[in-house]
Amino acid sequence: MIKIWSMKKNEEAAAKRKPKTSAAQIRVQKDLTELDLPSTMQTNFPDPADLLNFTLTITPDEGMYKGGAFKFSFAINTNYPHDPPKVKCAQTIYHPNVDLEGNVCLNILREDWKPVLNLNSVMVGLQYLFLEPNADDPLNKEAALEMSKNRDQFLQNVKMSMRGGNIKGVQYDSVLVR
Amino acid sequence: MASQPNGTSTDWPGRYYHIDQVLNTPGPRTDPAFLAGDGVKTFLRNQAKILVIGAGGLGCEILANLALTGFKDIHVIDMDTIDISNLNRQFLFRQKDVGQPKATVAAEFIMKRVPGVKVTPYFGKIQDKDDDYYLQFNLIICGLDSVEARRWMNATLVNLVDPENPESLKPMIDGGTEGFKGQARVILPTITSCYECSLDMLNKPTAFPICTIANTPRLPEHCIEWASVLEWPRVHGDKKMDTDDPDHIGWLYKIAAARAAEFKIEGVTWSLTQGVVKNIIPAIASTNAIIAAACCNEAFKIATSSAAYLNNYFMLIGTDGIYSYTFEHEKRDDCPVCGGEALEMTISSEMTIEQLIETLVEKQDIQIKKPSLSTPTKQIYLQAPPQLEKATRPNLEKKVSELVPPGGEVTVTATTLPFSLSLRISYST
Structure with missing residues (x-):
């Protein structure tokens, strides 16, 4: 057998024994404690001992979704950051890039995810969807079509949906900030 | 062959004639600690204990190579059972073995075929085993197919290193193949770069933008992803999709085929559906053979000190001709497993x-x-x-x-x- 131990450079190197904390767990701790969120975004941990499952509430202070509070669930698996966090909208909302099941069309949550991105990037990306909805990448086709064809009607629909209104037979959740 | 050190009845004269050419005398590149002759042979054949993780495409090749180079105490872990689609390349299995645990069948096959070799199988997960289990081996070779299992094994071996116990440092040889590409590497936990250090080098699995899947499908894969990513959770709620359940694949296939018909897309088949949801990349037997050979070569060199071992990353690209490149992947200071x-x-x-x-x-x-x-x-x-x-x-x-x-x-x-x-x-x- 090769003598590996003698390759250890010095005592200091030998002392570098790492804890049993998983890489995913350390990374999530680092991501969360270094979040730099504006006042329009807030995290909530149903179980503060569980850092892997939490919600994010976005309350845009400008744009067409101003006045609403939008809730997203985050679920992080043990293969983070190789795998992106799983993010879903917890409410039924009227938005071109969010479907009625809560799926979100945000490139960094799927095809463009890289381990160098972090939870902060995902959260900022989500908030951006409310400031600049993107009709070119629709998940809610009706909403996207309305947005590009008839912007006034779209704005009205957004307002109505946020109050818990019904648009074309779909009942939306009331998301107004009380 | 009077010099044969371990005269068990199974070691007939000349059994290791070719390997002994390497072990009988030191060469220009051998380690100063190399014990030419009986010393090294006794270690290799009577003492070295090696663990093989995975008894699939790479694992079958690795087990055969190790047994034939003279390792006699081999352990193998695999959590899978044999599927009929494995038989084209996982040559330790036969049609009658379908449904049986890979580890057990592979172990029995090797022991029957190579006298004097003891292969101890474990049918289960690597996560079932504790530190004491991994501490008993001199070397660990991985022929795994998942990033997750490699990360776990790597982190476990890095964590195993105890400053007070030199024996706790276990070399890990990691092989991997994907179609015509492959890699073999030697990881000396805490000394060389580890698996986690190179995580950002991985090709990411092909993912399609969810909006394309939802609105403008152009490929059969788009239809299959539509069925698995959007329709499954919508129709089945929280019920988990089991990609090994033929009923689940059948359901996805039916939904994807209907979607494909609607958008006039051709090419949705049962096997493509299974391939997409399980993220299957066709395995190539010859790639497995090359990578397994490279890994076992390293295991032999490390166990015997008979030649310089790989430092530390060998990659093979066989997509256009054959290209290989060897380099030293550097340790990352900010590696969450071995850095810091x-x-x-x-x-x-x-x-x-x-x-x-x-x-x-x-x-x-x-x-x-x-x-x-x-x-x-x-x-x-x-x-x-x-x-x-x-x-x-x-x-x-x-x-x-x-x-x-x-x-x-x-x-x-x-x-x-x-x-x-x-x-x-x-x-x-």
């Missing part, structure tokens, strides 16, 4: 968490600002977000000794640290 700093701290058993944090902040040599602390099982104090800060604030007044056992580990993260710092706490009183 470790500090031994001896503190008073009366010291509070708040005092510990102050001590860390004041330490000139580490330059920490706003550290967050946790143990492997719980959070001690998190600086943010506000809710978690508030939830962990009561711990500030507690004694460190109430939360961390003697010799226990504390993980510290902070913006000023590249990744994390681990503290090993012992108490002076």
